Amino acid sequence: MNILMALSQLEVTGAEVYATTVGNALTERGHQIFYVSDTLTKPTLGPVFTLKFNKRSLLRRFWHVFYLIYLIKRHHIQLVHAHSRASGWSSYIACKLTGTPMITTVHGRQPVHASRKAFHALGARAVAVCEDIAKQIVDNLGVAPSIVQVLRNGVETDKFQPMPAPANPKPVIAIIGRLSGPKGELCYRLLDEVLDLDTYQVKVVSGSPLLARFLRFQDQVEFVGYVDDIPALMSQCDLVIGAGRVAVESLLCGRPVFAVGEAKAIGLVTEQNLAEALASNFGDIGPSDLVIDFAALQGQLVSALASKRVPETIRQRIQDEYGLPRIISGLESIYQDAVVETLRREMPIIMYHRFIEQDNEKGVHGTWLPIKMFEWHLRLMKWLGYETLTFGDLADKGFIHRLQYGKKYLMITADDGYQDNLTRMLPLLEKYGYKAVVYVVTGEQYNRWDVEHPSNPDAPVALMNGAQIKALAATGHVEIGGHTLTHSRLSKLSPEQQAYEIRENKRQLEALVGYPLLSFAYPYGDMNDSAREQAIQAGYRFAVATNSGPKAIHQDPYQIRRIAIFPRTDAFGLWRKIRGNYVFRK
Structure with a gap:
């Protein structure tokens, strides 16, 4: 099939990693994959087109729709796969005008307002990366349950092998994620309120520019920047703090994960709370009125650092849930649903x-x-x-x-x-x-x-x-x-x-x-x-x-x-x- 991946982003996000990972795997299965986004950092096997989805004036949105129609016609696109609200809105209109099937992968909690309820702009299928997202878009946005399906992030699990615990004289903790938006606020509060920066060696791994408010931590925290070789980084860490894909990759590497996301604090991922962690994408998705108790996280971190390895039962469950071949086959089935039912x-x-x-x-x-x-x-x-x-x-x-x-x-x-x-x-x-x-x-x-x-x-x-x-x-x-x-x-x-x-x-x-x-x-x-x-x-x-x-x-x-x-x-x-x-x- 000829498939267009549509994203809206100004820095590396989980959605980009998802789209390029599954896109490259789909290319290897014989599909023609095209990408359109504000920016794209991860390497792709298909051509990339630039479109400033983040510019959202009415005139710009008309341009977005027009350009998407051009791409659909020019490259004989059979299905558009959107990965963000901004790209999804424009893609939805372009697909309606061209009769092109469309689906959306929902990576995070969706804003709830009247226009969003009336105009979902998700296409024939809404693919939620965890159960809490699926529940939220059904309960709060009124999306029909029949078009919602949970399909987790696709991860190249063979690239993340279990590693022995490092022998660090000082515990090394890595916080991995953006420094902007809600994730940036989360990182700041962890540094400011939770982590003892004198006791721990803290690394912040992010592709985001270093914002001014983080400058006060520069003498005590190593701001690593963007890292290609995540397994090598994780091999040095006693504990990884993150959510979503970060947590998945760390667990596959056998490194303990302290799951904290934009909406929820799971704490150390164990066999007892794994189901809850999976359902919330390791803390990324939760009730809108939930407030994380950052003070309580300090004591939890101390006990979490005592965990030196991830039980094999957890690694196996993660491999089963996130293995890329399974996810790609699931996506191919959803694509077929969308094409057959739309056309x-x-x-x-x-x-x-x-x-x-x-x-x-x-x-x-x-x-x-x-x-x-x-x-x-x-x-x-x-x-x-x-x-x-x-x-x-x-x-x-x-x-x-x-x-x-x-x-x-x-x-x-x-x-x-x-x-x-x-x-x-x-x-x-x-x-x-x-x-x-x-x-x-x-x-x-x-x-x-x-x-x-x-x-x-x-x-x-x-x-x-x-x-x-x-x-x-x-x-x-x-x-x-x-x-x-x-x-x-x-x-x-x-x-x-x-x-x-x-x-x-x-x-x-x-x-x-x-x-x-x-x-x-x-x-x-x-x-x-x-x-x-x-x-x-x-x-x-x-x-x-x-x-x-x-x-x-x-x-x-x-x-x-x-x-x-x-x-x-x-x-x-x-x-x-x-x-x-x-x-x-x-």
């Missing part, structure tokens, strides 16, 4: 069954299509510029691959495994350079479930035998999927029967085709929770239904919607079904 478009997955050449081959259940019409379908797909994907493609590249800029994708599936899939469908797939997924029943020789239908019995139609299944899979144009042994209605079976139908069918097919099957199709689209669980336990990564499941296919990989193709689906009917908005219009 009301989804990659069509169309479902065929069997193909006929003569009228006497027609059946009573509408699961057939004239092979000549199927060729018209393929011609239309080719003329419209569609390419086909299989579940093998999605397993390799992720669901988000279907949203690649400049591409039009669809998926062709065929159920049951009729012999005409080999003799009639395959030659046309080869002719037009397309791929399909064929779901095969292995415990029957013909469509017995139709022939023995209690009210509408059909004529028998031959299914593929083992040699034919193997031949079809070997062409490279067809991916084989499971479809049970006997085409049973799974919801009518016991869990044990479901497991046998699904697993034995999978075992037989894998023995034939020589590779692990990735996807399964519920016969009739009929399923329940137990059938879903049996598909998972069988080792399938995907399962397709028919008219059930979320409209966005990535939201439930075990209940993926498909669009049925019927005998009367002519070329115009197919066009309606593959435009991308069909499941939203039904």
Whole structure:
């Protein structure tokens, strides 16, 4: 995808570190990431554009919107990811005018006023970096809970390894954060009211210019400035004071953290208060009326310095919560939510069954299509510029691959495994350079479930035998999927029967085709929770239904919607079904 990261800042902030860290990781996954900000210090793998979001006059805001529209059009931006109020406001207007999906990561407590309540300007999704932020924007700003999701800061956890405690003759305490705004006020009060500057060696680490009021501490405090190698700095410290990302990185390094943020003082992070620390982003977010008792922090600091290491259980929890691969995958899912729901478009997955050449081959259940019409379908797909994907493609590249800029994708599936899939469908797939997924029943020789239908019995139609299944899979144009042994209605079976139908069918097919099957199709689209669980336990990564499941296919990989193709689906009917908005219009 082509994604624009929008920030507003005049100095290094946690939002910048977040945006550039996840942006670079997204670039490495194949996305095109662009950045627009007042300033940007951290290195990026994508181009950076300068826009003075901090200039907020009405005329300037019009310019911001105009320039964002230019960037969106010029670089084919598919989604804007905002990281601040100022950039978010302008991005919201630009996205509305261009129809571009947008999300916002909310990094801190939001101001509450009437205009903010009426005009959230957050986009399709609000990503909160902790639970307290999520609660605040829902409770105080009236943001709909359905668009709010907690996803923590992404941290390159492998760069922060546990370190032994230093042997300092004098305890070394580092305060890491900005010297401006609320964090600057916090730092000043810690120096002025809490820390004994004669007893401790205090380092203040910040990219902010040294403000005049801090000059009085220069003889007793080392103002380090901006530091690139944070782990090296932390290795020298007996205790780190900070919040948010600072606390996370220190804990990963095995250095004790005294969590104090703009709104809350957690104190020494322990196993007992870790949940509270995570929920508040290590003190950054809390009730608006909470007042930190700085006097009480003095005694807590003394006991905190006695802690020489971070328990491994805390480090593991931090790795699990903040690991960058997990966060990037979470963001990719949110991006897909925003794109599919905003544009009301989804990659069509169309479902065929069997193909006929003569009228006497027609059946009573509408699961057939004239092979000549199927060729018209393929011609239309080719003329419209569609390419086909299989579940093998999605397993390799992720669901988000279907949203690649400049591409039009669809998926062709065929159920049951009729012999005409080999003799009639395959030659046309080869002719037009397309791929399909064929779901095969292995415990029957013909469509017995139709022939023995209690009210509408059909004529028998031959299914593929083992040699034919193997031949079809070997062409490279067809991916084989499971479809049970006997085409049973799974919801009518016991869990044990479901497991046998699904697993034995999978075992037989894998023995034939020589590779692990990735996807399964519920016969009739009929399923329940137990059938879903049996598909998972069988080792399938995907399962397709028919008219059930979320409209966005990535939201439930075990209940993926498909669009049925019927005998009367002519070329115009197919066009309606593959435009991308069909499941939203039904």
